[in-house]
Amino acid sequence: MVFLLPGVKFDLDLIQKYDTRAPRYTSYPPATELTETFTVDDFQCAINASNRRETPLSLYFHIPFCQSACYFCGCNTVITNNKNMAKPYLENLVQEIRHTADWIDTQRQVLQIHWGGGTPNYLEPDQVEFLWNKINRYFHVAKNAEVSIEINPRYINRDYIQLLRDVGFNRISFGIQDFDPQVQKAVNRIQPEAMLYNAMSWIKEAKFDSVNVDLIYGLPHQNLQTFRETLHKTMALEPDRIVVFNFAYVPWMKPVQKRISEVDLPGAREKLDILKMTIEELTTNDYLFIGMDHFAKKNDELAIAQRHGTLKRNFQGYTTHAETELFGFGATSISMLEDAYAQNFKELKDYYQAVAAGVIPTSKGIKLTKDDMIRRDVIMSIMSHFQLSKTAIERKYHINFDEYFYQELQELIPLELDGLVNVFSEAIHVTDTGRLLVRNIAVLFDSHTRNRQRQFSRSI
Structure with missing residues (x-):
């Protein structure tokens, strides 16, 4: 229906x-x-x-x-x-x-x-x-x-x-x-x-x-x-x-x-x-x-x-x-810089101990690779604007989009056949129906977590 x-x-x-x-x-x-x-x-x-x-x-x-x-x-x-x-x-x-x-x-x-x-x-x-x-x-x-x-x-x-x-x-x-x-x-x-x-x-x-x-x-x-x-x-x-x-x-x-x-x-x-x-x-x-x-x-x-x-x-x-x-x-807070994320200690005692030592209370984080930054731009464009300019990604990172994301574009084919996305030579557009499932579209470009979905909530 x-x-x-x-x-x-x-x-x-x-x-x-x-x-x-x-x-x-x-x-x-x-x-x-x-x-x-x-x-x-x-x-x-x-x-x-x-x-x-x-x-x-x-x-x-x-x-x-x-x-x-x-x-x-x-x-x-x-x-x-x-x-x-x-x-x-x-x-x-x-x-x-x-x-x-x-x-x-x-x-x-x-x-x-x-x-x-x-x-x-x-x-x-x-x-x-x-x-x-x-x-x-x-x-x-x-x-x-x-x-x-x-x-x-x-x-x-x-x-x-x-x-x-x-x-x-x-x-x-x-x-x-x-x-x-x-x-x-x-x-x-x-x-x-x-x-x-x-x-x-x-x-x-x-x-x-x-x-x-x-x-x-x-x-x-x-x-x-x-x-x-x-x-x-x-x-x-x-x-x-x-x-x-x-x-x-x-x-x-x-x-x-x-x-x-x-x-x-x-x-x-x-x-x-x-x-x-x-x-x-x-x-x-x-x-x-x-x-x-x-x-x-x-x-x-x-x-x-x-x-x-x-x-x-x-x-x-x-x-x-x-x-x-x-x-x-503050405890548990995350900083989000251009090429690195850092999270503070979650437990108050650990947070207080680090602050008392006179250091930034970082407990963990991640340094982004170039691949992470490319995929971030792709995913955030899809999540925020429901479209992606392949050309913009190619110009910014000096890559051939279709070659770099060959596997992902293959996996988009069933979603395109089901009317969730339209894939063009220079862009990808999320359809009206696809907007409701934008997380499921974005996850195809996620090299970190796509095969470990159990830890996340359902998209709908």
Whole structure:
């Protein structure tokens, strides 16, 4: 059965055929390829090379603490009600910032800042101001920088929201997941409807430039009708962006998900119906389907960046500044430079120990080869723009595309016959149907993980 939607064609049987596991490609190579053979010295060499490129910067700060566990969560978090834990963490975070800034040419402009978690609003107001002031002390933040933060609406009030705006945040994101009380109870994330509407009203009152909300489909007890109601209530909030994640049920990787009974999860057909309905509802209500799981209003930066060909993916998802290099700070954070990725220690004790020793707390990473960089450009073009210029790759890397990717082009033939891609002499275009399976197209160009798909979530 085929359904036609604005910009997207649904063939449910075809989608089920290709609904396999694949990385989300927030990076290439994926973070699963980072190894401990990559050392602090390797990262420092990569920073030196980055300085010579003089590219602008994007900064990420990880606040790992949450007051309660959300059973769907796949993030690296520390669950505690002991607010005193934030103090030593901030002290170590600032020391890491100082140690790393000693290596970075901090005259390079910072165009983007993001605080994620965990729950960044776990911090007290004075701690928010403390960290913000330290960031501005060690880095040159552009006046027009995009400064965003994730919040948990269960632990927020009007004054806190206004503080964030006054400090300098101009973009904000919060998770709704689902409005249905039964679903919320099953995932341990109780958020009454009034609470969510209050949070949005305070955000609008504070005049943030952009508001993002997150939804998740595939959670326990969800069905087509209840999720349609969630979508309608979400659209009534009028966020600038809506991200609709596919729930990645991976209890073998994230033990907290064992608290969700698999029998309560919607079946594969129900999930596909929910996805179809979601795209139909959002795209007929002035939201553009940016890609994979992102929707944005036509005047939003994501939509504009995609039109201009400057959209990019990094460890935070889609981003509007393709020219930046990302430095991550805090436990588990990942830095993403042009030719190297580096991740900090995940455990607080290991992170604190490294910071106390006066070194950058790198635990693992990867140095990209030329082949990695070629494949990254191919995969990210497919993921961000649903098309690839063979000619551009050939000119940039001095290769013959069809010869270099002979095997991959052969493997694309069945996908082309099924209408997922169109392969031309100078380009590859993802079709409307293929947009829903873009991860499955991209994985064909992945030399690292294509044969080890068990560790990843399903693409639909």
